[in-house]
Amino acid sequence: MELYVAALGFGLISVSVIAIAAVGFTMQFGITNMINLAYGEVMIVCAYVAFYVNQAGVNVWAAMIAAALAGAVLSFLLNRFLYAPFQRKGTNLIGMVIISLAASLMIANILLPIVGYGTSAYQMDQGQLLRWNGLVLTVAQIAIIVVAALMMLAIHGLLRYTRLGKAMRATAANPTLARNCGIPTQRVIDVVWLITGALCGVAGVVAGMNSENFSVASGAGYLITIIAAAVLGGAGQPYGAMIGALIIGIVTELSAAAIAPEYKEVVAFGILVLVMVLRPQGLLAKRGALAAAG
Amino acid sequence: MNTYYATTLVVYAGVDIIACLALNLQFGVSGIVNFSFIVFQSVGAYTAAVLSMPPDTANGGYQIYVGGFQLPFPIPWIGGALAGGLLAIPVGLVVLRKLRSDYQAISLLVLSVIVNSVITNARPFLNGAAGIAQVPGPFSDQVDPLTQSYQLLYVGLTVPCVLLVWLVASRIVNSPFGRSLRAMREHELAASALGKNPVQLKMTIFIVGGVIGGLSGAILVGYIAVWAPSEWLYPETIILFAAVIVGGRGNNLGAILGALLVPVGFFEATRLIPPTIGGWVPPPNLIPAMEWVAIGLLIIGFLWFRPEGVRPEARRVFEGGPDLE
Amino acid sequence: MLVATDIHRHFEGMRAVDGVSLEVRPGKITGLIGPNGAGKSTFLAVLAGTLPATSGTIVFDGEDITRLPAYMRARRRLVRTFQLPSEFARLTVLENLLVAAPKHRGDSLFGALMGKRYWIDDERRLVGEARALLKQFGMSAKESDYAGTMSGGQKRLIEIMRALMLHPRLLLLDEPMSGVHPKIVEEIQHYLEDLRAEGLTILMVEHELHMVDRLCDTVVVMAQGKVIGSGTMSSLRRQPEIVDAYLVG
Numbered sequence: 040m041e042l043y044v045a046a047l048g049f050g051l052i053s054v055s056v057i058a059i060a061a062v063g064f065t066m067q068f069g070i071t072n073m074i075n076l077a078y079g080e081v082m083i084v085c086a087y088v089a090f091y092v093n094q095a096g097v098n099v100w101a102a103m104i105a106a107a108l109a110g111a112v113l114s115f116l117l118n119r120f121l122y123a124p125f126q127r128k129g130t131n132l133i134g135m136v137i138i139s140l141a142a143s144l145m146i147a148n149i150l151l152p153i154v155g156y157g158t159s160a161y162q163m164d165q166g167q168l169l170r171w172n173g174l175v176l177t178v179a180q181i182a183i184i185v186v187a188a189l190m191m192l193a194i195h196g197l198l199r200y201t202r203l204g205k206a207m208r209a210t211a212a213n214p215t216l217a218r219n220c221g222i223p224t225q226r227v228i229d230v231v232w233l234i235t236g237a238l239c240g241v242a243g244v245v246a247g248m249n250s251e252n253f254s255v256a257s258g259a260g261y262l263i264t265i266i267a268a269a270v271l272g273g274a275g276q277p278y279g280a281m282i283g284a285l286i287i288g289i290v291t292e293l294s295a296a297a298i299a300p301e302y303k304e305v306v307a308f309g310i311l312v313l314v315m316v317l318r319p320q321g322l323l324a325k326r327g328a329l330a331a332a333g
Numbered sequence: 334m335n336t337y338y339a340t341t342l343v344v345y346a347g348v349d350i351i352a353c354l355a356l357n358l359q360f361g362v363s364g365i366v367n368f369s370f371i372v373f374q375s376v377g378a379y380t381a382a383v384l385s386m387p388p389d390t391a392n393g394g395y396q397i398y399v400g401g402f403q404l405p406f407p408i409p410w411i412g413g414a415l416a417g418g419l420l421a422i423p424v425g426l427v428v429l430r431k432l433r434s435d436y437q438a439i440s441l442l443v444l445s446v447i448v449n450s451v452i453t454n455a456r457p458f459l460n461g462a463a464g465i466a467q468v469p470g471p472f473s474d475q476v477d478p479l480t481q482s483y484q485l486l487y488v489g490l491t492v493p494c495v496l497l498v499w500l501v502a503s504r505i506v507n508s509p510f511g512r513s514l515r516a517m518r519e520h521e522l523a524a525s526a527l528g529k530n531p532v533q534l535k536m537t538i539f540i541v542g543g544v545i546g547g548l549s550g551a552i553l554v555g556y557i558a559v560w561a562p563s564e565w566l567y568p569e570t571i572i573l574f575a576a577v578i579v580g581g582r583g584n585n586l587g588a589i590l591g592a593l594l595v596p597v598g599f600f601e602a603t604r605l606i607p608p609t610i611g612g613w614v615p616p617p618n619l620i621p622a623m624e625w626v627a628i629g630l631l632i633i634g635f636l637w638f639r640p641e642g643v644r645p646e647a648r649r650v651f652e653g654g655p656d657l658e
Numbered sequence: 659m660l661v662a663t664d665i666h667r668h669f670e671g672m673r674a675v676d677g678v679s680l681e682v683r684p685g686k687i688t689g690l691i692g693p694n695g696a697g698k699s700t701f702l703a704v705l706a707g708t709l710p711a712t713s714g715t716i717v718f719d720g721e722d723i724t725r726l727p728a729y730m731r732a733r734r735r736l737v738r739t740f741q742l743p744s745e746f747a748r749l750t751v752l753e754n755l756l757v758a759a760p761k762h763r764g765d766s767l768f769g770a771l772m773g774k775r776y777w778i779d780d781e782r783r784l785v786g787e788a789r790a791l792l793k794q795f796g797m798s799a800k801e802s803d804y805a806g807t808m809s810g811g812q813k814r815l816i817e818i819m820r821a822l823m824l825h826p827r828l829l830l831l832d833e834p835m836s837g838v839h840p841k842i843v844e845e846i847q848h849y850l851e852d853l854r855a856e857g858l859t860i861l862m863v864e865h866e867l868h869m870v871d872r873l874c875d876t877v878v879v880m881a882q883g884k885v886i887g888s889g890t891m892s893s894l895r896r897q898p899e900i901v902d903a904y905l906v907g
Contacts, residue, residue: 074435076442121633130636132435133366137574138633140368140442144568145629148622156618259567263443270436301454308447315436316427501771508770509762509777512749516757519746526706526740527758527820528732537767583748649753650802651785 044173046296047289052180054288055187056246060261061268061280062194063238067114069211069275070231073122074136077143079262081117081236082243083255084146085110087154089244090161099163100182103244110240111233117142118232143258151255158252161244183245190238194277197234207231211275263304264291267311273321282322286310340484346597347491348553349576353592354502354585355545356573361582361646362506363538364518366434368442368570369424370546372449375565376420377413377547378554379459382468385409385555389460392467396460406471406490410551417547418540425539430532445567453562464561468554478558491552498545502585505541514538515583568625572596575628578635581642590644595631599624659684659859660705660736660828665714667697667704674700676883678714682828687850687860689874689891691867696880698863699741702832705861706738707731719827733760737821738830741863743813747806751797754805754816755788756781758823784823791819795849811842818849829853831862835869847873867891 060082067075085106092102125138166178198204209217210227218224246261247253268287272279287310291303298306314321352374359365383400385408391401404412428440453462471490476483505511514534517524521531554560572595580591603620635642660682667675674697682688690698703709705716707728716724718736726734746754762784763769764777792798795815800808805816814834821829834850835843843866850860850873864870870877871891878888879900887900894900 074439076439125637128637132433133364133438134636134640136366136435136438137578138636140571141629141632144571145626148625148629151622152616152619259446263446266439266443299454301450305447305451308443311443312427312440315432315440319432319436504773505767505770507774509756509759509764509781510766510770512753512757513765515749516746516754519748520744522708522728523740523744523746523817524757525727525729526708526732526738526744528729528760528824529757530727530729541767646748648802648804649750651752653785 041173042296043293045175046292048174048176048180049295050289050292052176052183052249052288053292054285055184056242056249057264057268057288058281058284059187059190059238059245060242060265061272061284062191062277063235063242064265065269065272065275065280066207066231066235066238066277067118068269069277070207070228071118071122071126072132073118073126074139074266075117075122076136076139076262077117077146078239078265079258079260080143080146080150080255081110081113081239082246082261083253083258084113084150084243085240086243086247086253087150087159088240089247090154090159093161093163099161099244099248102161103241106240106244107237108240110238110243111236114236114239115229115232119229123228143262147255147258154255156254158254159247160252161248163248179248183248186241186245190241191281198277203227203230260304263311264307267307267314270311270319270321271314273323276321276323279321279323336481337484340481340488342597342601343488344491344552344556345600346593347488347495348549348556349573349592349596350495350589351498351545351549351552352573353576353580353588354498355542355549357577357582357585357588358502358505358538358545359542360574361577361584361588362511362518363514363535364434365429365535365539365542366438366441367539367542368438368567368574369445369448370542370573371565371567371569372445373417373420373543373546374550374553375560377417377550378560378565379465379550380416380547381409381413381551382465382554382560383459384412385469385471386465386467396463396465397457398460398465399458409555410471410494410548413551413554414544414548417550418544420547421540421543422536425536429535429539442567445570449562449566462562464559464564466559468558468560470555470558487556491556494548494552498548499585499589501541501545502588505538506583506585571632572599572628575632577642578640579631579642581644581646583646584644587642587644587646591642594643595628599627659719660861661717662701662705663715663717665701665704665716666712667700667709668712673883675704675711678880678883678885680878680885680888682859682861683876684859685854685857686875687854687862687873689870689877690861690863690880691865691870691877692880692886695882697883698880699832701880702738702830702861702863706736706830708738732824735824735827736830737824737826737828739814739817739821739832739834741832741836743810743817745805745808745813745816747804749805750802751805751808751816752785752788752792752801755791755819755823756784758820759784759787760824788819788823791822795819796845809839811838814838814842814846818846822853826858828859828861831860831864833863833865835864835866843869 064075064078067073088109089099089102089106092105093099121142125135163179168175168177198208206222206227209222210224214224264287268283269280271286272283287307290310291306294306295303356367356370359367383398384402384404386401387403388401389396389398428437432440452459455461459465470478472486476486513529517529517531517534525531576591576595577588579594581587603624606620662678662680665675665678678701692698700709704711707726711724715722718734723731746757762777763780769777792801797812797815808816834846847869854860876888877891877894879886879894887894887897
């Protein structure tokens with residue numbers, strides 16, 4: 040039983056890591072109808088940016104800021120110079136998927152000669168081990184959960200209470216109408232990619248912190264879990280992605296305790312298939328992506 | 334160029350051509366984005382291997398795998414092809430029926446990653462990450478595999494397979510059945526409004542592609558005598574997609590051309606890269622990484638400048654038509 | 659010929675079709691009109707099988723087809739066209755028609771693998787039929803052009819010809835005149851009249867009231883998912899509620 044409570048603790052961290060990533064991923068889909076398969080690789084790039092900054096003696100939490108910046112810039116460029124031109128050209132959904140897959144391969148293989156094939160790890164102080172009712176977490180892990188919670192609140196605040204957030208929701212729901220209402224949709228899209236890119240960067244670092252080590256090859260595994268969470272919650276729905284992350288995070292950790300840790304991604308995949316077959320619109324199916332719940 | 338290299342090239346080209354013809358049937362003709370194609374080639378390879386190998390206690394028992402029936406040619410190759418077809422059934426039934434096209438593609442991509450991961454971790458099944466080795470090729474007990482005669486024998490087995498697959502693919506593409514597949518690719522809803530059953534069409538061509546893919550795996554594993562998860566990571570499918578996109582999708586000649594330009598072309602090109610460039614020795618993994626970058630660039634470049642490929646799908650003109658001025 | 663009873667189509671909380679009953683009589687052209695968003699196209703899609711009905715029954719020539727998928731209804735010669743262009747773009751005009759051919763020996767994996775000789779006779783016959791249609795509709799010269807390069811009106815004609823290749827008993831037309839050059843509209847009108855003279859039954863969703871007036875024997879009016887009236891155009895014009903809801907002049 041203790042095993043499961045501990046797994047629950049791991050689950051909470053998993054949820055945090057997945058949530059940050061999945062919200063960014065799903066917002067990219069919501070605003071540009073783009074399944075960005077390069078998302079996992081961008082996460083890895085940012086994880087390495089933080090790694091090098093960390094190696095230079097900077098605290099890993101501060102390095103996270105560098106990673107967020109890197110993620111923002113890289114994601115923005117990816118959309119501006121690759122995805123958007125192809126979409127303007129009228130490329131269909133499948134073509135865009137192929138292109139994002141090609142992009143992910145290229146990013147991974149440009150990164151590989153630079154960072155090498157081996158694994159890397161951050162130099163960080165995990166802090167004290169805290170116990171509470173069977174949950175066992177380090178200070179650093181709790182910090183991850185706090186960071187995730189703060190980011191979720193920030194996104195919620197952004198979407199609900201700011202003009203930019205409203206503009207984002209409008210653009211996602213109906214770009215032509217939004218443009219006709221005077222919303223500078225092109226700028227809104229750019230901003231969304233910057234923000235989600237930053238989320239991607241933070242997610243990459245946090246994921247790296249949470250595993251013993253990471254490598255370029257980790258990207259594919261991250262991507263699967265993120266896609267599963269995003270689709271489960273409803274593609275394009277940030278709140279859905281949070282719920283999806285919650286479910287995927289907890290279920291995969293519990294199943295890792297019950298079956299074996301290597302099969303975590305298999306479980307995520309199983310959930311993804313179930314969702315796609317039984318309820319492809321996901322849990323929070325609503326007309327217009329980026330719609331606030333309620 | 335020695336004979337050994339020439340025969341290797343022919344066998345690899347044959348396998349790649351067969352694989353590209355299959356993928357073209359699924360993707361180019363019918364519009365199914367099968368991002369898990371390499372899994373079908375792999376299931377054919379594993380099946381052919383465990384059918385032709387001795388039980389896993391042999392050779393010092395350092396491998397653990399199922400099967401080991403030591404069956405003679407052509408059973409392993411037929412088994413591999415059948416395995417590819419059989420795998421296509423459950424995968425197709427789950428993925429091809431109700432999902433929209435990009436979700437289909439994603440599911441198949443994820444499937445590819447997951448299956449590789451599972452096989453790697455489930456050691457007793459197919460010897461896990463190490464994979465299986467010492468796979469006996471066809472007739473390897475009658476002809477010494479290390480001789481030139483065996484090389485020529487292998488070419489003699491591969492080439493008829495290529496021709497057979499080409500014949501099958503040709504007959505499909507140039508038939509009314511092929512026309513229905515292309516119509517489904519263009520506008521599935523309209524095709525079903527004209528009496529075509531899209532699920533049946535997709536399942537049929539998915540299974541056919543699986544059979545041919547499985548055959549390609551069987552041929553390959555008999556030649557290289559090993560098969561491990563690192564041979565069939567998910568990006569391997571992307572090379573084949575690049576081949577079909579570059580060569581020209583929707584038509585068999587385009588698929589063949591693509592197979593020769595991309596997988597075979599890269600194989601040749603890397604051989605020509607000198608070990609040092611002006612005194613600088615590239616790190617060992619740089620070349621493969623750059624190959625992948627080149628594949629990505631090829632895909633993006635062709636989709637931008639020439640999506641129909643080097644050899645586009647031919648326009649079909651029927652004889653006896655109206656005279657054109 | 660076709661009796662639809664109490665058809666409902668609800669999706670994501672919207673009641674696009676909210677209890678529509680309708681009967682299509684053989685050998686007549688029935689019009690289905692109504693303001694935008696009335697649910698006409700959705701209803702047509704339900705009849706054709708493109709969308710499943712949430713509830714209700716559809717009986718076609720005595721057979722309950724409510725649960726049948728679209729392709730099986732097409733095989734029973736209940737054929738629809740689409741509002742938006744739905745040609746097979748990278749197939750030639752002639753190929754577009756040939757796709758529609760029912761019962762082609764070459765149209766199965768087995769037939770394909772058997773080779774050309776097995777199905778060439780069926781093919782020749784169908785090419786002849788298709789060419790006759792092309793001639794009738796004046797598009798013979800375009801037979802080897804890609805359908806995707808045709809104009810809007812030509813694409814509409816291709817769709818109608820494609821449907822005709824199936825020898826339909828009931829033809830469901832979804833706004834056949836929309837986006838078509840007025841000259842072609844005249845042509846289509848004549849073709850439809852000829853087809854009716856040959857005994858074809860047609861149900862037509864259309865906005866061009868002019869056209870509806872001239873072509874349709876009966877007209878059904880829908881608004882907000884329900885039928886609000888039916889009869890001849892002239893009788894409908896005399897009902898003030900209908901006029902209010904929709905008709906202008």
